[in-house]
Amino acid sequence: MNLYAIFAIYFLMWVVCAFVMLPFGIRTPDETGEVMLKGQADSAPSNFRPGRVALRATILASILFGLYYANYVQGWVTADMLPKYSGTR
Incomplete structure (x- = not known):
């Protein structure tokens, strides 16, 4: 695996992890007791x-990419091990 592929896969994992981490720890103005501005959405x-x-996204993406790369190097799970892709039924 070349350096460009490593960077691209890590970046894609980071973006997905960032979207997964977005809703954690968010509080709405109703929960914090703040006054809402006129035109502000209730869920803002x-x-x-x-x-x-x-x-958080960097930490999660680093862990997931580490597992992905270790699997790539060690070959723990390959496409041949999956029933749909093995070619036999």
Whole structure:
């Protein structure tokens, strides 16, 4: 696996992990007791912290990519092991 493939796969995993981490820890103005502005959606977050989301996404993506790369090198699970792709029924 070349360096470009490693970067691309890690980046894709990071983006997916960032979207997974977005809703965790978010509080609405009703939950925090803040006054809502005119025209503000009820579900708009009042305590969004993009740095924390990025840090959580980086940690999760690093763990998942480490497992993916270890599987790639060690060959724990291959396409031949999956029933649909093995070619036999």
